[in-house]
Amino acid sequence: MTKYWEFIKIEFQQGMQYRGAALAKMGFYGLVLFIFSRLWKVVAIKTTLSMPAKDMLWYLAMTELIVLSFPLIHLEIEEDVRTGNLAYFLTKPTSYMWSRYARGLGSVFSKLLFLIFAGLFFAYLFSGGFPEKPLGLLLFLPLLIISIAVYLLFQMSIGVSSFWIQDCSPVYWVWQKMSFILGGMILPLDIYPSWLKSIAMNTPFASLLYEPVKAALTLDVNLAFGVAFKLFLWGLLAIFLLSLIYKKACKQLVLNGG
Amino acid sequence: METVITAEKLQKTFITSGATYGFLGSIKGLLNPVRNEIEAVKSISFIVNKGERIAFIGPNGAGKSTTIKMLAGILHPTDGELKVAGLNPQKQRQKLAYKIGTVFGQKSQLWPHLPASHTFNLLSKIYDLDEVTYKKRVKDLTEIFSIGPFLEQTVRKMSLGQRMRCEIVASLLHKPEILFLDEPTIGLDIVAKSIIRDLVKTTSELDSTTVFLTSHDTGDMERVCDRVLVINNGEILLDNSISEVRKSYIRRKRITLLTEEENVDIQLKGVKLIESLPHSLKIEVDSNMIAIDTVIQEAFKLTKLRDITVEDPPMEEIVQDIYENFKL
Amino acid sequence: MNFISFLVTLILTNIKSTISLRASFVLQSIFMAINNLIFFSMWWIFFGKFEDINGWRLSEIEAMYGFAAGSFGLAVIFGDGVREIARKIIDGSLDTYLVQPKNILIQAVVAKSNASGWGDLVTAIILLALSGYLTWKNLPIIIILHIAATLIFLSVGIISQSLAFWLGPIEHLAREIFEFVLTFSVYPQTIFPSAFKVLLFTVIPAGFVGYLPVEVVKNFSIPFLIVCVIAAAIYLLIAVYVFSVGLRRYESGNKIGV
Numbered sequence: 110m111t112k113y114w115e116f117i118k119i120e121f122q123q124g125m126q127y128r129g130a131a132l133a134k135m136g137f138y139g140l141v142l143f144i145f146s147r148l149w150k151v152v153a154i155k156t157t158l159s160m161p162a163k164d165m166l167w168y169l170a171m172t173e174l175i176v177l178s179f180p181l182i183h184l185e186i187e188e189d190v191r192t193g194n195l196a197y198f199l200t201k202p203t204s205y206m207w208s209r210y211a212r213g214l215g216s217v218f219s220k221l222l223f224l225i226f227a228g229l230f231f232a233y234l235f236s237g238g239f240p241e242k243p244l245g246l247l248l249f250l251p252l253l254i255i256s257i258a259v260y261l262l263f264q265m266s267i268g269v270s271s272f273w274i275q276d277c278s279p280v281y282w283v284w285q286k287m288s289f290i291l292g293g294m295i296l297p298l299d300i301y302p303s304w305l306k307s308i309a310m311n312t313p314f315a316s317l318l319y320e321p322v323k324a325a326l327t328l329d330v331n332l333a334f335g336v337a338f339k340l341f342l343w344g345l346l347a348i349f350l351l352s353l354i355y356k357k358a359c360k361q362l363v364l365n366g367g
Numbered sequence: 368m369e370t371v372i373t374a375e376k377l378q379k380t381f382i383t384s385g386a387t388y389g390f391l392g393s394i395k396g397l398l399n400p401v402r403n404e405i406e407a408v409k410s411i412s413f414i415v416n417k418g419e420r421i422a423f424i425g426p427n428g429a430g431k432s433t434t435i436k437m438l439a440g441i442l443h444p445t446d447g448e449l450k451v452a453g454l455n456p457q458k459q460r461q462k463l464a465y466k467i468g469t470v471f472g473q474k475s476q477l478w479p480h481l482p483a484s485h486t487f488n489l490l491s492k493i494y495d496l497d498e499v500t501y502k503k504r505v506k507d508l509t510e511i512f513s514i515g516p517f518l519e520q521t522v523r524k525m526s527l528g529q530r531m532r533c534e535i536v537a538s539l540l541h542k543p544e545i546l547f548l549d550e551p552t553i554g555l556d557i558v559a560k561s562i563i564r565d566l567v568k569t570t571s572e573l574d575s576t577t578v579f580l581t582s583h584d585t586g587d588m589e590r591v592c593d594r595v596l597v598i599n600n601g602e603i604l605l606d607n608s609i610s611e612v613r614k615s616y617i618r619r620k621r622i623t624l625l626t627e628e629e630n631v632d633i634q635l636k637g638v639k640l641i642e643s644l645p646h647s648l649k650i651e652v653d654s655n656m657i658a659i660d661t662v663i664q665e666a667f668k669l670t671k672l673r674d675i676t677v678e679d680p681p682m683e684e685i686v687q688d689i690y691e692n693f694k695l
Numbered sequence: 696m697n698f699i700s701f702l703v704t705l706i707l708t709n710i711k712s713t714i715s716l717r718a719s720f721v722l723q724s725i726f727m728a729i730n731n732l733i734f735f736s737m738w739w740i741f742f743g744k745f746e747d748i749n750g751w752r753l754s755e756i757e758a759m760y761g762f763a764a765g766s767f768g769l770a771v772i773f774g775d776g777v778r779e780i781a782r783k784i785i786d787g788s789l790d791t792y793l794v795q796p797k798n799i800l801i802q803a804v805v806a807k808s809n810a811s812g813w814g815d816l817v818t819a820i821i822l823l824a825l826s827g828y829l830t831w832k833n834l835p836i837i838i839i840l841h842i843a844a845t846l847i848f849l850s851v852g853i854i855s856q857s858l859a860f861w862l863g864p865i866e867h868l869a870r871e872i873f874e875f876v877l878t879f880s881v882y883p884q885t886i887f888p889s890a891f892k893v894l895l896f897t898v899i900p901a902g903f904v905g906y907l908p909v910e911v912v913k914n915f916s917i918p919f920l921i922v923c924v925i926a927a928a929i930y931l932l933i934a935v936y937v938f939s940v941g942l943r944r945y946e947s948g949n950k951i952g953v
Binding site: 136140141147151274279285289290295296301302305 | 718719722723725726727729730733734736737740741743744745748749811867868871874875878879882883885886887888
């Protein structure tokens with residue numbers, strides 16, 4: 110286990126070096142929050158939202174935080190597949206998948222460190238205060254980590270699929286946009302038509318984005334435990350999926366020599 | 368003879384604002400500018416005649432690429448007179464472009480995912496060649512360079528040697544008066560190298576194209592060129608014909624003998640021992656003092672020979688020799 | 696005449712180059728269209744719940760997104776080289792164009808084509824058709840607006856990338872400025888305070904890409920159309936000027952990092 114901890118650490122340290130990229134991400138984060146703070150203010154004048162306009166922005170700040178902290182891990186895996194580096198990793202005593210996973214986590218944490226402060230700052234600035242239940246922000250922290258841990262597994266499955274499709278970015282774009290929509294990244298699922306909401310609730314996306322944030326903002330501890338459990342199940346499914354694809358890929362690697 | 372390049376007291380001084388990298392660095396640089404002057408080219412003068420093949424050599428940072436960039440119109444000189452193909456590169460860059468061709472060994476001008484013929488077609492438009500001339504030119508060059516078999520193959524899938532042949536064809540399409548070659552054989556194997564060298568020489572003779580070549584490989588210089596310009600620290604150290612240079616600097620040869628006897632010792636004037644191993648002897652021969660065949664005959668007297676290799680000393684040593692001669 | 700034939704060949708060579716990687720081309724263009732439409736479905740959900748955004752209804756948002764996607768698509772189909780100008784300045788690849796007799800800026804901009812642009816274009820057609828603004832009467836106007844907005848995208852790209860002539864390695868910043876314009880052009884500008892709108896018609900000219908074109912087709916406003924065209928011309932002039940001043944600096948060799 111300790112060796113994987115080292116992977117997390119080294120990737121975290123490396124992530125801390127890319128200050129330019131971190132600044133750019135923070136800029137984008139602020140930009141999106143600014144735009145939607147204006148949008149919700151305009152809409153809230155006429156219509157009653159499912160939550161206060163202020164919380165709508167905090168909602169977005171939290172879902173964006175999850176989405177923005179992701180490294181392009183699928184591209185790194187794709188690179189390993191294309192260059193044949195993967196075969197080289199297979200000779201090492203650590204599992205390729207778990208070391209990649211550990212590095213992915215390290216990279217996420219290095220980004221989170223900046224983004225959490227950026228999120229707090231921009232959301233406070235543009236919404237004019239803390240959410241209705243500020244304690245929810247603390248409840249969000251563990252949920253955020255669980256959500257990221259599971260999201261990363263799915264993302265890696267896309268990366269490994271580059272064994273068959275060469276260029277996995279397009280698949281990732283679609284996956285990402287699905288999580289925006291079915292995860293209710295911008296609009297909370299409450300305002301979705303009920304048929305769409307019930308579809309979304311049966312996908313991992315809702316548990317990855319909407320539910321953790323909802324639990325945090327309503328300070329609903331029961332819901333939080335429920336989400337954590339659901340994420341645990343989705344995580345198991347993701348591990349199963351990933352190892353299935355990975356095993357198939359390895360078999361192909363052994364047969365065709367990369 | 369017609370002169371194609373005249374450089375008189377050509378000079379280039381760079382002004383850099385110190386080590387300012389990135390956005391914050393540049394702001395610092397704006398507030399507190401540190402100006403450094405670097406004399407890349409000090410004051411060089413030379414003349415090149417039509418059809419000459421010049422090897423332009425010197426160590427890294429000697430001012431080679433700065434000079435070539437000035438000749439090609441990419442960089443503007445700080446001072447001095449420069450005429451290339453009858454034009455002023457600084458003021459008539461666009462006109463000059465029609466008259467020069469460039470091959471930069473490490474930068475490809477071919478579209479990697481398309482066959483080379485597609486790039487040729489585009490270049491014919493870039494250089495305003497009419498259809499008939501262009502078609503004929505491609506046909507001729509395809510024949511000379513034997514690129515027919517892979518002309519319609521994706522560039523990405525070509526070998527480096529094949530690609531380099533296509534690169535050179537690409538830069539010859541518009542029949543340039545001067546061809547600039549920067550490390551054209553870098554990374555190629557021996558066979559591919561010698562093919563490229565022969566081709567450059569042949570085409571240059573055919574169209575009396577002036578060739579201006581930089582390389583780290585003595586072979587390029589010896590096999591292609593007839594004149595050599597040595598530059599260091601922004602100054603021309605030597606400007607002479609290859610045969611002269613060979614006489615004075617490439618006079619030493621390295622001979623490796625694989626011998627039947629275990630230990631052989633050749634004691635002759637002009638022969639220097641470099642390395643002696645069981646059944647193997649490496650010596651350096653000064654061909655001004657003793658002929659190579661004399662040395663080999665001497666060796667035969669001492670032992671049976673299994674193998675003989677005669678090599679030039681590496682370029683670095685020749686250049687070193689030249690520098691030593693100029694007390695650098 | 697020669698120039699036109701050169702430009703057409705240059706464009707076709709680039710497009711052929713993207714199409715030659717057939718699988719990747721199909722994947723990228725189709726998935727980009729799917730990606731855009733999934734992202735846009737947010738607005739369908741939004742307008743299922745809310746009436747309008749300061750007078751803008753779904754059809755205006757559809758048209759706005761259509762204009763932005765269409766002109767961005769055209770910009771990367773014909774001029775994706777623009778996003779690599781900074782890199783070329785820094786590593787000296789610009790030399791390749793300097794030794795050729797044709798215009799350097801045009802060669803640098805039209806140096807690459809991006810397959811995903813076709814997906815953007817498909818998105819634009821679908822959304823403009825859905826908005827109801829895509830009529831025979833509007834067609835010439837829509838085409839003119841697209842050309843103007845494409846030129847604005849390219850000009851912003853040229854200006855931001857040309858900063859590398861003075862500032863050195865700023866590829867990140869340059870790309871970010873480009874993305875900023877894109878991000879702002881897909882949100883209704885009716886939500887912003889007027890002081891901020893000034894910015895969107897000057898420093899970040901997103902207003903000419905999404906907002907103003909919609910106002911043109913909505914009110915069939917010829918004056919606004921002329922404003923768009925003039926704006927494109929002005930930005931293009933600025934871009935050409937900035938690039939040529941930078942190029943002189945490049946030719947003097949006094950750029951950072953020689």
